[in-house]
Amino acid sequence: MDRRTFLRKNTAVLTAPATGLAERPAEPGGAEEETVSRYANTALPSTARSTAGIAPYTGTWGYEQAAHLLRRTLFGPTRTEIVTAAGRSLTQVVNDLLTVPAAPAPPVNVSATDTSVAIGSTWVTQPFDQNFESVRRSSLRAWWLGQMLTQNLSLVEKMTLFWHNHFVIEFGDINDARHAYQYTALLRQHALGNIKQLAKDVTVNAAMLRYLNGNQSTASAPNENYGRELLELFTVGKGPLIGAGNYTTYTEADVQAAARVLTGWRDNQATISSYYTASRHDTGTKVFSAAFGNATIPNGGDQEYKTLIDLIFNQPETARFLVRKLYRWLVYYVIDATTEQNVIEPLAQLLIQNGYNVAPVLRTLLSSEHFYDAVNMGCLIKSPLDFTLTVGRQLQITFPPASNPVAQYGMWDYLNSLTNLQQQLVGDPPNVAGWAAYYQTPQYYEMWINAVTLPRRNQFTDQMISTTGYTRNSFKINIDVLALVQSLPAATAQEPNLLIAELARLLLPISLTTGQLAFLNDVLLPGLPDFEWTDEWTQYLAAPTNTAKKTAVTTKLQALLRTMMGLAEYHLS
Structure with missing residues (x-):
């Protein structure tokens, strides 16, 4: 396999006509072609986006800032995580994010095909057998996604994926899931280290x-x-x-x-x-x-x-190169001359001064006035992994428990199949340079949204908001809209405008306009006065087993959330 074909793709992308999808050359061997939206960047801005540097942020610290920090450092922060972080200081939250948790237990066998170990036992030290390689690789991918989905308040998982995109390997190419597991363990071990x-x-x-x-x-x-x-x-x-x-x-x-x-x-x-x-x-x-x-x-x-x-x-340029990649992962893809001078260069020097320990650099960046500049909030398009995991975490989807590893890994495997369709599969970046959204200029993150991936995202959110959801191994996942709303303060849940505003600040990193909020109110209560929601919600709470009352509020909430997840803002972080 020629892992350097990405070097021959740039010209085709950059010179593509603006009218229509520009198809990039296929990988040798008939691999799926990549596409770039006709609406993506054709040039990067030349003016400075922000003059803020790495001086400590001293502005307002509240829900908005905490949500921004956690959206960039976790895969879909929950409302509870955001509210808790907003109630603490920025320093305390960053300390938590830079605390390394214990290493997770290794992946386990969940397939009857692998006869080398019992279901629920690990295969990572078993002898290699080509007959078991496929199911072990699936187990590893599922396990890795599961670590992201069940993460605690730590930057380790986001940085483990960062290093995977940096020191790239492709699981399919090395053909030994045991080696691949050792590689993932190494990345996690050093995720916040040297x-x-x-x-x-x-x-x-x-x-x-x-x-x-x-x-x-x-x-x-x-x-x-x-x-x-x-x-x-x-x-x-x-x-x-x-x-x-x-x-x-x-x-x-x-x-x-x-x-x-x-x-x-x-x-x-x-x-x-x-x-x-x-x-x-x-x-x-x-x-x-x-x-x-x-x-x-x-x-x-x-x-x-x-x-x-x-x-x-x-070589000092090594530090600069690494800091630029960190910046594009956590902040934004445009690094203009002002950002280079005010952010990249001082962070590179900090990295050198600390002997290439990354934690001091992350602490400074995540605590800086630059990071909380308004232009750097809500400007990042979610990757397929971030998008999919955010749906699961923020909307409180219940996944199978660890006591049922077959069902648990099966559902994690399902989520991997979804991110794969959206053009990001953990364990298999498309080439040695990683995912193009982090290096392909001038499109960068905009490559995540195209005629193939956007419908896939919408199909997933539509499926999760439906009552039927998705079932595998006799376990169903979907968004329980009633449980979600009941987890909010009672006064918020029963007042339609407060409810919409609370869901919006959880799901959307950009404040909606008055017109958008009015439109969402009409989605929840088509042509009805606000008190109708309060009345219906109160009646449901009084008789939660009454099918008619339950259906009345369920269908309205499903319509509201389906519409909110269909907004362009929902794809941003």
Whole structure:
């Protein structure tokens, strides 16, 4: 598989006509084509969006600010989480977000196909068997989505996915779910930790060795795949082009030297780990270009790769490159000259000063006046994972309990199938660069919304708001509109305008206009006065088992929520 086809897609996208969907070239082998909406950006703004920097935010702290913080750091914060956060200080909430929870228990077998372990027991240390690979991979994906769905108030899950999009592997390519699990555990372990150490560990991780062919690299035939991606995508990035294949940040000679450093590593299927073979390692001295101060790396055996990582992380541009990716993940995709100067550069210096520990940078960014600038609130289009998980978490869908792993994993697997249809499958970014929405200029997040994905989003919300919902393994999931509204303050639930306003501030990151609120009132009470809702809700509470009274309020609430989830604002974070 050619994992670098993304480099040949940009021109087609950027020069596509504005009238209609621009189809990007298909991946070799007939993979599904990607599309870009005709309404997406054709150029990035040139004026400064915000002049705010990383000075601590000292403005109002309340529901709106807490919701913004949690929307960007969690997958769909619940009303309870937002209200609780609003009642605490910004510092206390950020402290919670940067607290690392205990590592979760590993994924378990939920398929009768895998006869190596009992249902409900883990397969992660069992011998490899191609006959079980497919169901183990499905188990792993389901388990990972389940960690996001059941997250606590911690940034770990959002950052674990970030590192997956950064240090990319594709589960389908490595063909060993046990290696893939070790990779996910590594990302979670370092999610809020030291980036340099993560880079060292992932370099010799068995899954990565397979994915970028490091396990085939020998002294006589160094494989350049990982060395190239390490420089271009994982660390220092491309600077301005100064020659064929040469940039201000690295050259082709540096790629070749890095490849020589990395020779000798292999993956072991029996031990589910990597190992070093001295006879396969290039023992010569590796010479780097002026971009690295003409540094040399002599033979260091199985420790030599660490010297290479240290050399790369000694380059200031590595910190800038990493901070820009963090910014696009948590704030917005436009990094203009003012943002570069006021936010990116000081955060990069902070990252360097803290030895590439990421937590101080995250703390500063999430506590900054820039982060809470109005232009940075409600401007991010939800990814398919964020969109789907937000529906489940914010609207209080009840999922199967851990005591029924077959049903629980089955429902998590269903959600994975939905995000896959929306063009984001956890464990399988489309290529080594990750999901295009985080690097494809000038569209970025706008790529998440197109003629294929928007109907899929709407179909999911329509299904969840219906009474029938979705059933698998004799367990049904849907939005219980009555339980949702009963979880609100009683005075809010019985007054239609207060009810609409409360649901709007939970579900929508942008305040609705007076006209929009009036329209939603008419959806809830078509042609009826406000007191009709109060009367019907009160009657239902007095007789909750009365079918007629229950149906009367249920159908109105379903119509209201269906309409709200159909608003453009619902796709924003």
